[in-house]
Amino acid sequence: MRPLYHPPLSEITVEGILYALSDPVRVRIFAEIARSDCPQICSNFLQLGERKIPKSTLSVHFKILREAGLIRSERRGVEMHNISRCREINEKFGGLLNAILYAYNAQRGDPQA
Amino acid sequence: MRPLYHPPLSEITVEGILYALSDPVRVRIFAEIARSDCPQICSNFLQLGERKIPKSTLSVHFKILREAGLIRSERRGVEMHNISRCREINEKFGGLLNAILYAYNAQRGDPQA
C-alpha cells in the first residue's frame, strides 16, 4: 500500500475545505474526529445513526477529507488512525473550522432554530 | 417567467451553504454581492478576471446560490437584482458567513499565507 498523501498547509484551500464538509456524511465524520481526543479508525463510521455506509464509500469519504487537508491518517497495524488537522488549519484560516463546526452542531442539536 | 424560489430561513442548511460556496466561481460571486452595498446584476459576472463564464452556466450558479439561501434575486425590469441574505443567515448560523468570507479573502489576498 503506497503511503497516503497529505497536502502541505500551503495547498489547503477554502474551497477544498467547504467541498469536503458539504457532504452530510463527511461533515459528521469530521465533527466526530475533531471533537475526539483519541484517533478514530475508519470502521467506527460504518454505521452512522440509522444509516449504513458501505466500506468502499467510506474509504472515498476519508480520502476526500484527507486530500482537503482536514485529517491526517496513519496506519497502525491493520487499522488507520485518523486525527484532525484543526490546529494547523487554524494557523492559516483562523476561525473557519470553529465556525463551521459550531454551525453544524447548532443545526444538529436544534433543527427548529 | 415563474417567480424565483427563495428558501425560508428554516430550510437553509450548513451543508447547502458549504456546497454552494465550494465552487471558486460561486464563492467569488457571493463575496462580491456580500461586500457590495447595491444590488448586483447577473451579467456583471460574465467576465470574472481572465475567465469568461457562459451566461447559461452563470444562471445555474445564481440558482444554486439562491436555493442555498445565500442570495435573494428580484427582477427589476429586464435585469435581476441580487442581494445577499447575510443578515438573516447570521441569525441562524452566527459567524459562519463571516468566517468563510474572511478566510476566502485571506486566501485571495495572500496566496502565500
Place this chain on the structure above:
DNA sequence: TCCTATTGTTCGAGACTAATGAACAATAGG
C-alpha cells in the same frame, strides 16, 4: 511458513450531476 481474520483501498459499472450552446421568455423603448 502458511492459513485465516480484519481493515481498508482499488476497480468497474451504473446512476447521478455539472457545463454549455441554442432556443426561448420577459421586459423596455422606440
Place this chain on the structure above:
DNA sequence: CCTATTGTTCATTAGTCTCGAACAATAGGA
C-alpha cells in the same frame, strides 16, 4: 409591433459519485 437586452430552460456531453467485488496489507496463531 419590432428590436435589443437580460436571464432561464432544454438537450447533449462530460464528468463525478456510489457501491459490490476483488485486492492488498497486516496480525496472530497453528
